[in-house]
Amino acid sequence: MSRKKERLYHWIFAILAFASLFFLVGISIILFKEGLPIFQKVDFFDFIFGKSWYPTYDPAEFGILPLILASVWVTFGALLVCVPLGIGSALYIHEIAGSKQRAVLKPLIEILAGIPSIIYGFFAMAIMSPFLQKLLNLPTGLCAFTASLVLGIMAVPTVCSLAEDALGFVPNSFREASFAVGANRWQTLTQVVIPAAGSGISTAVILGMSRAIGETMTVLMAAGGAAVIPKSFFEPVRPMTATIAAEMGEAVMGSSHYHALFAIGLILFIITFIFNIAAELISRRFRIKLGLAR
Amino acid sequence: MSKFGKLLLACFLVSCAVTSAYAGGPFGVDKRRVIIEGSTTVLPIAQAAAETFMRQNQETDVTVRGGGSGVGIASLIDKNCDIADSSRSIKEAEIEKAVGNGVSPKAHVVAMDGICLIVNSSNPISALSRKQASDIFTGKISYWSDLGGKTERIVAISRDTSSGTFEAFGILVLEGQKVRPDALMQASNQAVASTVSRTPGAIGYVGLGYLTPEVKALDIDGIKPSKETVLSGQYPVGRPLFMYTNGVPDGVVRDFIDFIKSDEGQKIANEQGFVALK
Secondary structure: OOHHHHHHHHHHHHHHHHHHHHHHHHHHHHHHHHHOOHHHHOOHHHHHHOOOEEOOOOOOEEOOHHHHHHHHHHHHHHHHHHHHHHHHHHHHHHHHOOHHHHHHHHHHHHHHHHOOHHHHHHHHHHHHHHHHHHHHOOOOOOOHHHHHHHHHHHHHHHHHHHHHHHHHHOOHHHHHHHHHOOOOHHHHHHHHHHHHHHHHHHHHHHHHHHHHHHOOHHHHHHOEOOOOOOOOOOOOEOOHHHHHHHHOOOOOOOOHHHHHHHHHHHHHHHHHHHHHHHHHHHHHHHHHHOOOOO | OOHHHHHHHHHHHHHHHHHHHHOOOOOOOOOEEEEEEEOOOOHHHHHHHHHHHHHHOOOEEEEEEEEOHHHHHHHHHOOOOOEEEEOOOOOHHHHHHHHHOOOOEEEEEEEEEEEEEEEEOOOOOOEEOHHHHHHHHHOOOOEHHHHOOOOOEOEEEEEOOOOHHHHHHHHHOOOOOOOOOOOEEEOOHHHHHHHHHHOOOEEEEEEHHHOOOOEEEOEEOOEOOOHHHHHHOOOOOEEEEEEEEEOOOOHHHHHHHHHHHOHHHHHHHHHOOOEOOO
16 A cells, blocks of 8 residues: 555544544534523523523523423433443343353343434333323323333443443452452452442443433433422423423524523533543543553 | 545535525526515425425425514515514504515415314313313313312323414413413424323313324313314414415415415315314
């Protein structure tokens, strides 16, 4: 291959690699540019801590506390589902299962990640919500509980595969040393392997949270969409993502409503950004601890 | 360059040529243009009619924009559009402004819109007054037993705040009062109807075109919602949908308005879930 050609390929791939940086910067700039103007009309604290969201009335009210709390509730609920399921299956697949079981389980869990979110939403709306409504005798099955359950299932593959990676980073010498001093399999798992993989597992949990809080279609279809401060898991709620998805299409461009929706997007972006940075920092520390620093 | 690369380039060039021809760009001839702007409620009719109209009249180019009734009428006054879609009649202040600008808005009713209250088919209630409907959706009534029904919590189902149906319901039934914050929000008429059909205590509202056998439509103030009662004006939660033009339209704008009022145009309005005028 000629040198010239090699240089050309170098540049092509460099451009491709930097394209994502370009998109990230572009999206951030747009979010700030379109989101910040709302704070000229509404005080920042009134926006974050305001309790009513009536964007199309006159005078309009832009209080997103119910939306933020709804996102927090469903994300927390999702964690209750995806952490035990995800970490439990990672432990089983990596530490306990034989190679045959692993060969079946691992791809199966990964298929779960490949199901489009609209299908989860549809499943939640058409099957789970009427079922839960009858089972628990609720006024409506479209509530934070249903959304949490489905979001939790959706986040299982993320948590599972990252936690499994973390377990894979624990050197086998740790396990061998533990068995050598007479610890059994359970003791080795709970007292050696899990603590050693601990920060890696926390990274998995944080990225699972990031996945749950950013999910849109499912919560739009399953959470009910009432913009009230949630009092119980069995009430309809409206997370931030669902609000943007439902209202952006019809909001008049350049109106306060439009800017307010961008501001919600900005806040969501900042939250997931913090999650991702935290996950990255923790996982870096984890690698150093295990002597795997890059 | 590889074979694949050449193919890609060819596709790109062809698509460029095609799009610029369609846009009436350097390769195309000047087209007869109509710009329509305004109400998002009327938008689906205008959009669907424009598509068929353009297919039948290749030399025309109809642009349809949303924005809301107010935006459309303001645009007509500023002569930025040819047709303003509106889900309300023009206001006094707007007429004065238009006259001052040398524009004389002329109304064309293009369809009627009726909004029905629907409940689950297991609900014994079959009629409400407009006041009761308003009390339910503003949060003054929360149990069906208060209306003579079962001792069951009312699950009010509303549309997202940007919807035209939401806006009309807010004006015609709630008279400007705010919808209770704990009402469920669904993003489409279809979603409201299917949620109501699955939730025993639910009440929602949809356009007349979205009534299905799985839900029960309520009489309002003793009037049964139907195309006939909406058309005759008896049904209290109905309204005409307008297109405004500057004076009596001529040329391609007249052709378009005539098309919408024709049997074919009215069929389109009907397909979009509105009440056709004939």
